[in-house]
Amino acid sequence: MSPGRPRPRRPDEQLVEALIPTPLPVASPELAPLPTLPAPAARTSDGVLFDVARPDAAGRVTARALLRALGWTPDLTLHADVVTGAILITPAAEGAHTVGTREELPLPAAARHLCGIATGEPVLLAALPRQNRIVVHPSHTIAAVLADLHARILAEPS
Incomplete structure (x- = not known):
């Protein structure tokens, strides 16, 4: 029998209650x-919701969360326009496109x-619930904005 190991009890042994301490x-x-x-901190996004997607060969992007947040359902007619290098999408009764x-x-x-x-390139989708619109920003625009921001951050004294 090795030291430190309890000896196995024999079948005829019984515990004596007097020797077992009562827990404190x-x-x-x-x-x-x-x-x-x-x-x-105060939010500056003013309730803007974001998502990133990649257009397929037909120019569609999956945007379930944003569409649901805006209440846009399948077959809703939409109007798309290019504004300042981005695609602005709004619901329109006479729209040429649908969800x-x-x-x-x-x-x-034409807007793309x-x-x-380009097909497969990431785009940033910004849903503006108060205006009931989605703005689609190309990745090169986001890269340029971030490059400018990073240049300003790195130029600031620590």
Whole structure:
């Protein structure tokens, strides 16, 4: 038998209660007060919702979360226009395009061409619920904006 290991009990052995100590009462720990968190920073996005997608060969992008947030359902007619290098999409009774049955957003070929959006390249979708619109930004626009921002950040003294 190795030291430190209890000896196996024989079948005729019994525990004697007098030798088993009664557990001591344990007090519940006092709960520490939770720290006060700072107030959340003011949001500057004004309720703008974002998503990233890649247009397929037909120029459609899947945007389920944004479409649902705006309440845009399949077969809703849409108007698409190019504004300042981005595609602005709005619901329109006389629209030439519709939300797809799989909740896809159509990006018309002419608009994609004018904005320099290629098949498979990522685009940033910005839903503006208050205006009931979606703005589609090409990746090269986002890259240029971020490059400018990064240049300003790196130029600032620490």
